[in-house]
Amino acid sequence: MRARRPPSLTLRSTLAFAIVAMLAVAGAGMYLYETMKAAIMTRSDHAVLARLDHFRKLLHYDLTLDTLQSSPQLFENMLDSEDDIFIIGEPDKAPLILVNPLHAPLPPMPVVAAGQPLSAADLRSAIVNPDVPMRAATVEAMSGGRVVHLTAAHLAVKEMATLASFRNRILFAIALAFAFTAGLGYLLLRRGLRPLRRMAEHAAAITPARLDSRMDSSDTPVELQQLSDAYNGMLDRLADGYQRLTQFSADLAHEIRTPVGSLMGHCQVALRQPRSVDEYQVLLASNLEELERISRMVESILFLARADDAQAALNLQPLDLTDELQRVAGYFEGLAEERQMNLRTAGEGHLQADPLLLRRALSNLVANAIRYADEGSTIDIRVVAGDDSCRLEVDNQGPVLNDSALDKLFDRFYRGDASRHQRSDSNGLGLAIVAAIMQLHGGAVTVTQPVPGRICFSLVFAAQDNVRKA
Ligand SMILES: Nc1ncnc2c1ncn2[C@@H]1O[C@H](COP(=O)(O)OP(=O)(O)OP(=O)(O)O)[C@@H](O)[C@H]1O
Numbered sequence: 001m002r003a004r005r006p007p008s009l010t011l012r013s014t015l016a017f018a019i020v021a022m023l024a025v026a027g028a029g030m031y032l033y034e035t036m037k038a039a040i041m042t043r044s045d046h047a048v049l050a051r052l053d054h055f056r057k058l059l060h061y062d063l064t065l066d067t068l069q070s071s072p073q074l075f076e077n078m079l080d081s082e083d084d085i086f087i088i089g090e091p092d093k094a095p096l097i098l099v100n101p102l103h104a105p106l107p108p109m110p111v112v113a114a115g116q117p118l119s120a121a122d123l124r125s126a127i128v129n130p131d132v133p134m135r136a137a138t139v140e141a142m143s144g145g146r147v148v149h150l151t152a153a154h155l156a157v158k159e160m161a162t163l164a165s166f167r168n169r170i171l172f173a174i175a176l177a178f179a180f181t182a183g184l185g186y187l188l189l190r191r192g193l194r195p196l197r198r199m200a201e202h203a204a205a206i207t208p209a210r211l212d213s214r215m216d217s218s219d220t221p222v223e224l225q226q227l228s229d230a231y232n233g234m235l236d237r238l239a240d241g242y243q244r245l246t247q248f249s250a251d252l253a254h255e256i257r258t259p260v261g262s263l264m265g266h267c268q269v270a271l272r273q274p275r276s277v278d279e280y281q282v283l284l285a286s287n288l289e290e291l292e293r294i295s296r297m298v299e300s301i302l303f304l305a306r307a308d309d310a311q312a313a314l315n316l317q318p319l320d321l322t323d324e325l326q327r328v329a330g331y332f333e334g335l336a337e338e339r340q341m342n343l344r345t346a347g348e349g350h351l352q353a354d355p356l357l358l359r360r361a362l363s364n365l366v367a368n369a370i371r372y373a374d375e376g377s378t379i380d381i382r383v384v385a386g387d388d389s390c391r392l393e394v395d396n397q398g399p400v401l402n403d404s405a406l407d408k409l410f411d412r413f414y415r416g417d418a419s420r421h422q423r424s425d426s427n428g429l430g431l432a433i434v435a436a437i438m439q440l441h442g443g444a445v446t447v448t449q450p451v452p453g454r455i456c457f458s459l460v461f462a463a464q465d466n467v468r469k470a
């Protein structure tokens with residue numbers, strides 16, 4: 001089952017921005033709405049209170065109930081609109097004046113005594129159909145020695161209409177904020193993410209033939225700079241690896257072509273005319289020698305390929321280095337004697353290493369020394385156990401190597417001039433194998449020339465806990 005693709009980053013961020021903007025506008029709108037509602041309601045409360053106060057004074061000083069009774073029309077005209085209610089009458093009698101155009105029912109309310117001041121606390125609320133609030137109050141007044149009750153109320157019909165229109169405007173502003181932020185955010189984000197798209201296009205255009213192309217990160221935003229640098233770094237490493245691989249296959253083809261060509265040449269010459277058994281034997285012996293060299297080369301290349309893939313699992317064992325040196329020296333004794341050379345071992349120590357690989361590395365160094373050192377000289381093989389490392393050194397007297405030759409010694413297929421001309425059994429892979437073995441062990445192989453003509457190879461095992469002092 002295919003996993004559902006998450007929505008695009010642009011869409012998600014745009015929506016998040018738009019929702020935040022919407023919430024901010026809604027919050028501000030709600031605050032303003034509530035403030036405005038409170039202000040409007042206070043104003044309408046004051047109007048009711050002012051009206052009651054005014055008529056209380058009027059009744060007390062000038063107006064008599066009789067005047068009122070004779071011209072009730074006066075009051076109806078004095079009130080602003082249909083939304084105001086005004087009732088005057090003696091307690092427990094039919095009202096003298098009753099203005100209530102909408103016939104709104106009044107809430108029960110206390111009667112403020114004649115001498116008492118009137119305040120907002122004396123107002124009572126009621127909800128008239130369906131959601132119009134009413135504010136009402138009743139006061140007592142004295143008119144010509146008679147007790148009169150005045151009731152005034154206001155229905156907030158206009159106020160509610162104003163607030164409703166204000167609410168609609170707020171809703172419109174919220175919708176506008178959402179649409180505007182979403183639109184603008186989308187455009188800005190798309191613009192901001194352009195370097196990512198450029199990177200994707202760049203990556204899509206990379207082929208083995210175009211590994212040298214790099215991203216230009218000069219106009220990349222800081223957040224993407226790291227990604228772009230890492231990406232360019234990856235391309236550097238890939239290009240380097242690819243270049244080495246190409247070089248290796250070119251070298252390989254070249255190295256195999258020479259012996260195969262020489263084998264074919266020998267066979268073609270031999271087949272041109274009938275040969276004696278002895279001649280065939282010589283030919284076969286020389287071909288076998290050449291084939292053995294090719295076979296050694298193939299085996300070495302396979303070893304290097306496996307080491308490159310880090311497939312070679314190390315079989316680490318504690319080794320006594322004195323024994324190891326003796327074993328290798330014993331193995332090469334005969335060969336050294338042939339060239340009147342002397343093998344000398346020195347030092348002692350312990351090491352955690354793969355015995356077969358260590359012997360192979362050491363043998364490659366000693367074989368080289370016997371092959372390339374001056375005849376009759378001494379080859380020193382020694383253990384130098386330091387505090388935080390352990391070194392195995394192979395030191396011999398031989399040809400003077402210049403710096404550029406020293407740099408190339410560990411390259412695959414590199415052979416010094418002397419060996420290229422003189423020896424057909426040399427492949428130039430021995431030191432590359434030593435380097436690969438040391439890399440597998442987390443160590444390194446180095447070469448120094450303490451004095452011209454003296455060459456010293458060191459196998460350096462770094463980790464101190466590998467070394468157990470005897
Ligand atoms: N001890 C040494 N003294 C002087 N030159 C050396 C010594 N060891 C190696 N070299 C030089 O380094 C070159 C590379 O050595 P390496 O062991 O990699 O290849 P090789 O000996 O030529 O071939 P192979 O080991 O594959 O049979 C040699 O051809 C030689 O010129």
Ligand SMILES: [Mg+2]
Binds near residue numbers: 367368429430431
């Ligand atoms: Mg060699």
